[in-house]
Amino acid sequence: MRRSVRLAVTPPFAFGLALRYLAASPSAIVEEVQDGEHVRPVRIGGRWLLLRVRDGAAPGGALQVTLEGRRVRTADLEAAADLVSRLFGTAEDVTPVLRALRRSPRFVPLARRCRGLRPVLIGNPFEALIWAVIGQQINIAFAAKLKAALLEHFGGSLAVGGRRYPLFPAPEHLARLRRADLRPLQYSRQKADYIIGLSQAVARGTLDFASLAGLPTPEAVARLTAFRGIGRWTAEYLLLRGLGDRDALPAADGGLRRIVGEELGLGRLATEEEVRGVAAPIAGWRGYLAFYWWFTLQERSRDRAPAA
């Protein structure tokens, strides 16, 4: 069965830009974009359902949220709408962000290009964490390959409408793995150890994402970096893409260092500190800035190599 609900958005809201980001995002393996629709499995009310999000084509740019599966209840729809609201930031007022960006001339083009775009969250914080660890110090195409292998071997799938949708493995599952289970999937020993150790911490509740929500970014970073395998970059990435922290800036990120290096005309990668310096005027919204930069980089590579 299939039921829909309408989700109001706070303008300006550019669903099209969010879709474009997702469509080109290497981490988006569980998520799909097709025919202007975002499709992904979601766990609601203790079971998996298929979520579809599309532009509602209604005044004000509302979204249409659809659930597909067995016995979809009204409460499920409400939960799905809440989830979509969180993942896409539909309820957030971005005018303060635009105002902050426009105060600096160098950010004006960025603000124009990304108008109505919000940081798009990865399906759940655990997935965001593991994706960040996978992405440490390897090229992103290879990282996507590693993630796909993880899903294929340990994630299972959801069958709906004659199709199967891959699921990201639960922490309890990855927590039971041994290093030797991951090595054949081309994970390095240290990456395998980090992923298993962090999965155990999440499964045991030692690492509790909910308790991080609402903490000041530096405090959350401090708590996260206490875990083996989480450095500052990973903590900031998780906060931004997994937990929706709007001020988290992974300044050590290679892509951000490159784009800031160009911005400053350095002829080299900017240092982490230089990235933080350029971002300083946007304090409070530095997560937006990071995401807009990533979006820019992605658009650029998309222009260079149009999708097949």
Add this chain to the structure above:
DNA sequence: ATCCAGGCTCCTG
């Protein structure tokens, strides 16, 4: 072959 890729840990000084 060599260098790089969306870093982390651990050890120096």
Add this chain to the structure above:
DNA sequence: CAGGAGCATGGA
């Protein structure tokens, strides 16, 4: 406490 060596792996 800042800085850097060493690490581990596949891809260009």
